[in-house]
Amino acid sequence: MPEAAVFQGLSWNPLTDLHQLFAYPFMVNALEAGTIVAVMAGVTGWFMVLRRQTFAGHTLSVIAFPGAAAASLAGLPLAVGYFGFCGLGALALAGIAGTRRSLSAESAAIGSLQALALALGFLFVSLYHGVLNGLDSLLFGTFLGITTQQVIVLLAVALAAVSLVAIAARPLFFASVDADVARAGGVPVSALGFGFLLVLGLSVAETSQITGALLVFALLVTPAATAHQLTARPGLGIALSVALALAVTWLGLALAYFSIYPVGFYVTSLAFGLYVLVRLGRALGRQRRATARLALEAA
Amino acid sequence: MFAHEFMRNALIAGSFVGLACGLVGYFVVLRAQVFAGDALSHVAFTGGLAAAVLGLNILAGVFAATILGGIVMGLLGDKARADDVTIGSLFAWTLGLGVLFLTIFTTQDSAGNGTAGVRVLFGSIFGLSRADVRTSVVLAVLAGAILLAIARPLLFASLDSAVAVARGVPVRALGLGFLGLLGLVAAQATQAVGALLLLGLLAAPAGAAHRLTASPYRGLLLSAVFSVGSIWIGLTLSYVFPTLPPSSMVIAAAVGIYALALAATTSRDARAAWFRPASDNVT
Numbered sequence: 001m002p003e004a005a006v007f008q009g010l011s012w013n014p015l016t017d018l019h020q021l022f023a024y025p026f027m028v029n030a031l032e033a034g035t036i037v038a039v040m041a042g043v044t045g046w047f048m049v050l051r052r053q054t055f056a057g058h059t060l061s062v063i064a065f066p067g068a069a070a071a072s073l074a075g076l077p078l079a080v081g082y083f084g085f086c087g088l089g090a091l092a093l094a095g096i097a098g099t100r101r102s103l104s105a106e107s108a109a110i111g112s113l114q115a116l117a118l119a120l121g122f123l124f125v126s127l128y129h130g131v132l133n134g135l136d137s138l139l140f141g142t143f144l145g146i147t148t149q150q151v152i153v154l155l156a157v158a159l160a161a162v163s164l165v166a167i168a169a170r171p172l173f174f175a176s177v178d179a180d181v182a183r184a185g186g187v188p189v190s191a192l193g194f195g196f197l198l199v200l201g202l203s204v205a206e207t208s209q210i211t212g213a214l215l216v217f218a219l220l221v222t223p224a225a226t227a228h229q230l231t232a233r234p235g236l237g238i239a240l241s242v243a244l245a246l247a248v249t250w251l252g253l254a255l256a257y258f259s260i261y262p263v264g265f266y267v268t269s270l271a272f273g274l275y276v277l278v279r280l281g282r283a284l285g286r287q288r289r290a291t292a293r294l295a296l297e298a299a
Numbered sequence: 300m301f302a303h304e305f306m307r308n309a310l311i312a313g314s315f316v317g318l319a320c321g322l323v324g325y326f327v328v329l330r331a332q333v334f335a336g337d338a339l340s341h342v343a344f345t346g347g348l349a350a351a352v353l354g355l356n357i358l359a360g361v362f363a364a365t366i367l368g369g370i371v372m373g374l375l376g377d378k379a380r381a382d383d384v385t386i387g388s389l390f391a392w393t394l395g396l397g398v399l400f401l402t403i404f405t406t407q408d409s410a411g412n413g414t415a416g417v418r419v420l421f422g423s424i425f426g427l428s429r430a431d432v433r434t435s436v437v438l439a440v441l442a443g444a445i446l447l448a449i450a451r452p453l454l455f456a457s458l459d460s461a462v463a464v465a466r467g468v469p470v471r472a473l474g475l476g477f478l479g480l481l482g483l484v485a486a487q488a489t490q491a492v493g494a495l496l497l498l499g500l501l502a503a504p505a506g507a508a509h510r511l512t513a514s515p516y517r518g519l520l521l522s523a524v525f526s527v528g529s530i531w532i533g534l535t536l537s538y539v540f541p542t543l544p545p546s547s548m549v550i551a552a553a554v555g556i557y558a559l560a561l562a563a564t565t566s567r568d569a570r571a572a573w574f575r576p577a578s579d580n581v582t
Contacts, residue, residue, distance in 0.1 A: 268395025
């Protein structure tokens with residue numbers, strides 16, 4: 001980092017450290033963008049995990065990569081590529097989910113779609129000579145190079161995505177938990193499914209520009225999975241998922257600021273560590289309850 | 300085309316990689332575990348980079364990581380069938396680790412300049428040596444033999460695990476062993492088509508075979524034929540048009556075959572539905 005000359009490193013005074021964290025505009029932008037992305041990923045990710053569409057979500061996040069590569073090949077702004085390809089991907093995934101015959105046919109179709117996306121991405125990158133140095137940043141993102149204008153775009157997209165999910169939250173929850181009963185009750189299940197994939201594509205496309213195509217997934221899935229482990233209540237679960245995503249992003253950014261290792265590593269490790277702790281805690285609790293019951297029966 | 304040694308190496312290694320991917324892929328699709336294959340391909344990436352950072356053999360790192368990854372995923376899930384959320388969380392973290400190793404590797408070795416990362420991600424089939432070819436042939440034959448040996452009980456366990464358990468089939472051990480085998484094949488395919496693209500060889504040919512036939516042995520055969528065929532088509536295309544990267548062309552061929560199979564069976568189904576009496580038309 002060129003700022004190394006002014007950068008003082010970690011001191012013993014937490015207030016000085018906090019002050020230092022906000023001293024540079026690039027860091028303020030990164031924190032703002034991270035906050036926006038974490039809120040949106042927390043909300044959409046909770047529904048993604050509920051609907052068991054993790055594979056579809058990952059495929060969408062992969063589709064962002066050829067989108068970016070195609071845009072740089074055609075000389076268009078990267079955002080056009082991200083949003084265009086993710087929108088198309090959502091359409092294709094909704095088509096696959098609509099005509100599904102079995103779980104195995106669906107997973108084969110999603111896998112083929114994802115492989116095609118990656119193959120196209122690599123094709124575009126190799127046709128566009130010279131971007132190869134940027135390949136890592138297309139895939140892994142540049143959390144620390146975000147401009148103020150990007151933050152505003154992010155905010156607009158996030159507001160749109162979160163409000164769409166909020167409007168459709170009740171019927172979407174119903175359709176996700178029990179599609180057959182919801183359909184019988186007059187809920188437009190397939191339209192909701194398609195709409196949700198579009199919103200997911202939108203949020204993934206946006207997040208990819210920050211965390212990179214490969215790591216979007218970390219913010220979408222892990223905090224939401226942890227929240228689902230902790231509570232089955234929808235309102236509380238979504239709040240928890242957002243809170244976890246926020247905590248992980250902030251801590252990850254701060255840690256990355258004070259060390260030489262990438263943000264993505266810290267964010268994913270913190271999120272995964274929390275998930276493992278929660279699962280271990282639940283397993284231990286279940287075991288203790290089981291032994292207590294056994295002791296009770298014996299007595 | 301056959302006059303060049305690199306091309307012969309690529310074709311031989313590619314055929315065996317394709318064979319192993321096609322056979323294992325048939326069961327991956329049957330068991331709806333394509334997402335696990337997806338995760339393993341990312342585990343391969345991280346393992347390869349970790350080995351590069353530590354100065355070890357990249358291939359050895361890939362193998363250790365994918366086989367371990369397959370077994371961990373099997374242990375985390377119920378009945379050795381990892382559920383998608385567990386897989387997703389595990390592999391998001393694997394990606395984070397991969398980024399870490401990539402950073403360490405590119406900063407510590409400025410001459411390497413991250414090309415090792417790109418090679419692991421997208422493969423380098425035209426850069427295989429004689430020794431690489433021998434390794435991939437041996438591994439493919441090994442994987443194919445193990446798979447055919449456990450094919451019958453595995454098929455039983457995949458189709459109806461409850462009945463298989465009742466009949467004394469070791470369903471959990473089979474599931475774990477299968478994920479370990481999938482890890483082996485994923486690692487072997489990584490050097491040919493790359494960590495990110497091997498999913499296409501696992502999913503697309505097998506998906507096409509499942510669409511075309513319900514008979515398991517015919518399906519296994521078809522899946523292997525499609526997979527080897529797409530390697531040949533892809534390599535030929537890339538040889539004729541040198542600007543097209545081979546791994547992209549292989550995947551494009553595989554997905555093309557899958558799309559053809561989809562189109563063929565969809566029109567067949569439509570015709571069958573037309574001739575069937577309306578009362579049968581409820582699925």
